[in-house]
Amino acid sequence: AQTVTQSQPEMSVQEAETVTLSCTYDTSENNYYLFWYKQPPSRQMILVIRQEAYKQQNATENRFSVNFQKAAKSFSLKISDSQLGDTAMYFCASGELYGNKLVFGAGTILRVKS
């Protein structure tokens, strides 16, 4: 069974600074995907970034990038130049390549302060 652990319940960062959210996971699969989703207060969950486990290159999407360490089963999210609109709950999730569900961590609340 897959498990996902987010060890930081809450994080704060000043506007324009950089913050890193941690995620570790466990899976017996060789082929899987990892995701970071963002859930703003009272709004729906949207995809931030995704990583295919068979790709060594870390994914990047504008200000968002990941540090994927497959051997350590670690998948952290770095947000550069933080903006007030980045304030949200961030969930790390894993999914098997041919699987039918996502397994989520408990989430990290990120607050960006002006």
Add this chain to the structure above:
Amino acid sequence: DTGVSQNPRHKITKRGQNVTFRCDPISEHNRLYWYRQTLGQGPEFLTYFQNEAQLEKSRLLSDRFSAERPKGSFSTLEIQRTEQGDSAMYLCASRPIQGASTDTQYFGPGTRLTVL
């Protein structure tokens, strides 16, 4: 391209009543998922459809819960004899079978259920 929609957005009911939620996935997404999210936690998988076939159910989905997707388009989730422990956000997601994002699930806004 419209996103995943869910109705109602909020539902308050008394313990013991039945409730039904609806999810309309992104058009041409043949995979549909239901998740439950309790306050301060990540979503937990409930069930999965490919077209009209329900292919997987979590042990979280007790006998009081039933989900359908009769024509392979919209889906309904019914909870019978609701209990206070059913209070949660119920999320629906859909996923395409073709294209560049076949591994990504797209979530709806959720239905928040409060059982009094």
